Amino acid sequence: MNRRLMRRLASNVMVGLMVVAVVLAVLPLFFILLDLLVKGASSLSWDFFTKMPVPAGETGGGVANAIVGTLIIVGTASLIGIPVGVGAGIYCAEYPHGRLTWLSRFVADVLNGTPSIVVGVFAWTWIVARQKHFSALAGSVALALLMVPMVMRTTEEMIKLVPNSLREAALALGYPRWRTSLSVIVRTTLPGIVTGTLLAVARIAGETAPLLFTALGSQYLSFKINQPMAALPLTVFTYATGPYEEWHRFAWAAALVLILVVLLLGVGARLAIGRSAVVND
Amino acid sequence: MTDARPRVETDKLTAMYGKTTAVKTVTLRFVSNQVHALIGPSGCGKSTFLRTLNRMHELSEGGWITGRVLLDGQDIYDAAVNAMQLRRKVGMVFQRPTPFPTMSIYENVAAGLRLNGRLSGAQLDEIVERSLRHAALWDEVKDRLKVNAMALSGGQQQRLCIARTIAPSPEVVLLDEPTSSLDPQGTQRIEELLFELKQAYTIVIVTHNMQQAARVSDTTSFFYLGTMVESGPTRQIFTAPKSEQTEAYITGRFG
Numbered sequence: 001m002n003r004r005l006m007r008r009l010a011s012n013v014m015v016g017l018m019v020v021a022v023v024l025a026v027l028p029l030f031f032i033l034l035d036l037l038v039k040g041a042s043s044l045s046w047d048f049f050t051k052m053p054v055p056a057g058e059t060g061g062g063v064a065n066a067i068v069g070t071l072i073i074v075g076t077a078s079l080i081g082i083p084v085g086v087g088a089g090i091y092c093a094e095y096p097h098g099r100l101t102w103l104s105r106f107v108a109d110v111l112n113g114t115p116s117i118v119v120g121v122f123a124w125t126w127i128v129a130r131q132k133h134f135s136a137l138a139g140s141v142a143l144a145l146l147m148v149p150m151v152m153r154t155t156e157e158m159i160k161l162v163p164n165s166l167r168e169a170a171l172a173l174g175y176p177r178w179r180t181s182l183s184v185i186v187r188t189t190l191p192g193i194v195t196g197t198l199l200a201v202a203r204i205a206g207e208t209a210p211l212l213f214t215a216l217g218s219q220y221l222s223f224k225i226n227q228p229m230a231a232l233p234l235t236v237f238t239y240a241t242g243p244y245e246e247w248h249r250f251a252w253a254a255a256l257v258l259i260l261v262v263l264l265l266g267v268g269a270r271l272a273i274g275r276s277a278v279v280n281d
Numbered sequence: 282m283t284d285a286r287p288r289v290e291t292d293k294l295t296a297m298y299g300k301t302t303a304v305k306t307v308t309l310r311f312v313s314n315q316v317h318a319l320i321g322p323s324g325c326g327k328s329t330f331l332r333t334l335n336r337m338h339e340l341s342e343g344g345w346i347t348g349r350v351l352l353d354g355q356d357i358y359d360a361a362v363n364a365m366q367l368r369r370k371v372g373m374v375f376q377r378p379t380p381f382p383t384m385s386i387y388e389n390v391a392a393g394l395r396l397n398g399r400l401s402g403a404q405l406d407e408i409v410e411r412s413l414r415h416a417a418l419w420d421e422v423k424d425r426l427k428v429n430a431m432a433l434s435g436g437q438q439q440r441l442c443i444a445r446t447i448a449p450s451p452e453v454v455l456l457d458e459p460t461s462s463l464d465p466q467g468t469q470r471i472e473e474l475l476f477e478l479k480q481a482y483t484i485v486i487v488t489h490n491m492q493q494a495a496r497v498s499d500t501t502s503f504f505y506l507g508t509m510v511e512s513g514p515t516r517q518i519f520t521a522p523k524s525e526q527t528e529a530y531i532t533g534r535f536g
Contacts, residue, residue, distance in 0.1 A: 169379035172337055173393040173445065174369035187383045 033259070040256035043249045049257075053219055056244055063254050065221040069136065069230040070261075073215055074205050076140035076225060081147030081204075082197055088148070089155025089193075094181050105156075108149035119145050120210030128214055136222075136229035139215030143204040150203065154196025158189040195269040202265035206258055208233035232258045288313040288483040289334060289371075289453055292349040296329050299343035303329040306348065307509040309502060311453075313483045316475050318494035318515065320487075321504035322535065327487045330504065331455050334485065335371035336364045352453070369397065371453045372446035377462050378438035380430035380445075387426040389441055393449040408448055415481075416444035417474050436467025443474065447482070454478060456486040460493065472497050491531055495519050503527045 047062045054061030088108070092101045111119075123142035128134055162185050170180040186193070211217075217234040218227075232254050239251035287310035296304035304326040311317045319327040332338040333346055336357060350357050357367050372393075380389050390409045394400055400408070409426075413419040418440040422433070430441060439459060446454060460468040475497045478484060488494050494501050495515060502512035503524070511518060511527045522528045529535055 165375055165377055165379045166381070168337065168340070169375060169442070170381070170392075171340060172335060172368055172373040172375075174365045174367075174396055174449070176365055179396075184381055184383075188381070190383075 036252060036256040036259060039249070040252035040254075043253035044256065048250075048253055052221060056242070056247070059246060063230075063232070063235050063250065063257075065218065066230040066232045066235040066254065067257070068221060068223075069215070069218070070205065070232045070258075072223065072225065073136050073139050073211070073229060073231050074143065074201060076137065077143035077147060077204060078197075078201055080140065081144035081200070082151055084144070085148040085151025085200070086155050086193060086197070089152040090159065090181060090186060092152070093156045093159035094177075094185075104152070108152050111145065112149040112153070115209075116142075116146055116207050117209035117212075120212065120214060123210060124213045131226075134214060134216035134228040135226045136215045137225045139211045139229070139231070140225070142210035142214050143207060146207065146210065147200045147204050150200040151197050154200075155189075155193050158192035158196065159185055161192070162188055191272045195272045198265050198269040198272065202262045202269075205262055205265070206233055208237050212237070232261075287311060287351075288353060289485070290349075290351040291330075291333070292351065294330070294333060294346060294348035294350060296326070296333050296338055296344070296346045298329075298341065303507055304333070304504075305507045309509060309512060311483055311485055311500075314479055314481075315499040316479050316484045316486060316497050318486050318488055318498035318501045319504060320489065320491060320494045320501060320530075321510075322530065323489065325504040326507040327504040328457055330509075331373075331457055331485060331487050334453070334455055335368050335373055337368075337373065339364075369393065369449050370451050371455060372449070372451035373455045373457065374439070374442050374446050374459045376458045378435055378442050380433070380438050380441050382429075382431050384430060385427045386422050386430050386433070386441060389430045390444045390448050392445060397449060409444075412444040412448040413441075415447055415477065416440045417470060417477070418444055434467070436463050436470060439463060439467065439471060440474070443471070443478075447478070451482065453483045453485065456484065458487055458489065460488075460490070468493075491519075503530060505530070 045062075047060060049062060049067065050064050051060070051062035052065055053063060088104055091098065092105055095101055120142050123138045123145070127138035127141060131138075166188065167180055167185060170184040171177075175184070211231050211234055215231055215234065216228040217238060218230045220230075222229050235254045236251050236258065239247040239254065242248070242251075289311040291307055291309050293306045293308055294304060295302060295306050307330060319331060321327050329338060332341070333350055334357075338344045338346065346358065352367070352371065355362070357371075381392060384392065387409055390412050391405050394405060394408055410419060410423075413422060418437060421437060422428075422441075425432075430438065433441060439462075443454075443459075460471050463471065472493065475484060475486070479499075486494075486498065498515045500513065501515040501518040503510045503518065503522075503526070505526055511522060511524045513523075518527065519531055522531065
């Protein structure tokens with residue numbers, strides 16, 4: 001009797017501790033969102049998404065240039081980073097004893113731990129310093145460098161989850177190695193790879209440091225990849241550190257838009273996971 | 282009538298994993314239109330032996346062989362033989378059902394066919410239907426060919442894998458304990474199917490269910506510790522084995 005009581009008590013205490021841990025993990029996100037909504041939502045308007053910034057002191061205007069800039073910079077980074085990351089991930093998973101596998105895993109792990117500002121410095125030395133002007137492309141390259149190790153490792157982990165029997169079934173049918181990899185293994189893990197990729201895109205969309213001395217930021221709407229370009233994180237940085245009250249409100253609103261974009265990508269990733277769970281059953 | 286010429290022969294075949302010997306100098310012959318059973322306790326090398334017959338063994342880590350494997354007199358380990366072409370002639374069904382999870386029932390059966398050049402849609406439809414009928418699955422799936430293959434039960438999935446294996450018209454079908462993950466009903470369907478399939482193919486089946494070997498096979502080979510102890514007509518192996526080891530195994534004294 002007494003023993004049963006003790007067990008029950010221990011069980012309840014442990015569950016209670018876990019609930020506390022979950023709450024502690026979720027609370028910060030909740031407060032961040034709440035704070036952003038309270039301080040940023042009031043500045044959100046149609047103008048905010050469609051108008052250009054106005055000179056300091058004037059009211060109104062928007063951050064259309066930064067939204068377009070973020071899309072272009074992150075899009076270009078994805079175009080560079082995703083194929084490289086997915087390709088390297090497939091290589092590492094399919095050739096676990098390949099000559100380059102150990103090296104690329106090691107490099108990916110180091111790159112994963114490299115502060116993003118260091119990556120930004122490299123993009124600056126390689127591209128900005130050589131070209132002698134800031135450019136969105138340099139920012140994209142820096143973000144792509146941050147993306148590659150994330151995409152690569154998730155791709156590799158996803159492919160490793162595919163049971164070997166599936167690979168053997170394809171090979172036993174007379175599938176060539178490359179076709180086994182692409183039309184059976186990668187196709188089976190595609191939802192997982194898409195998820196990892198979306199999360200990586202969400203990660204880099206909010207990066208500020210590597211853009212500071214590459215894309216630089218701009219007051220104007222620009223589609224020229226080889227010129228300085230505005231981006232949401234840069235807008236948040238500039239406006240938040242500026243002296244004007246109006247700017248601060250804009251910084252909050254831009255931060256809200258940024259986090260909504262990231263949340264949206266996260267939800268997309270969740271949906272992709274949901275689909276893979278059905279398929280992999 | 283039965284063609285008594287051996288379809289598949291092994292000649293002093295030894296299969297290794299690195300420096301470990303899994304199969305020791307096995308010489309065996311399998312004639313067409315018969316079911317050949319390979320029996321023996323776990324780890325006796327029967328599955329490894331089976332996997333040398335379509336060169337799947339060499340894909341295992343450290344897998345290599347000495348000796349020869351002949352398919353219709355041609356050494357399949359000859360440098361001139363393309364392993365992928367060979368595997369289209371020597372199909373294989375595995376222990377656990379392995380339908381391709383992203384493909385529909387139809388696409389699964391057609392998977393191997395698409396490798397061999399261009400077939401018209403009508404030709405594909407015809408072969409898919411024939412293969413599914415042959416695998417005794419057609420009536421159960423004919424109305425839902427576009428459904429994902431994972432929606433089928435385990436037994437149906439295994440018959441789907443058999444349909445997928447026979448669709449490209451192989452000459453030999455290898456089965457590696459095809460019923461070990463199935464319930465008795467699913468097992469019975471597969472066993473009945475083997476009688477059908479041997480009309481068209483040479484069949485080699487690995488099983489550690491001796492009753493199954495006795496029920497379905499024409500010849501049986503007993504493997505123990507990597508060597509082939511005894512081989513002969515199934516009735517003889519089960520009623521009058523020559524080797525004491527064989528007798529001990531089939532009477533259930535070990536393994």
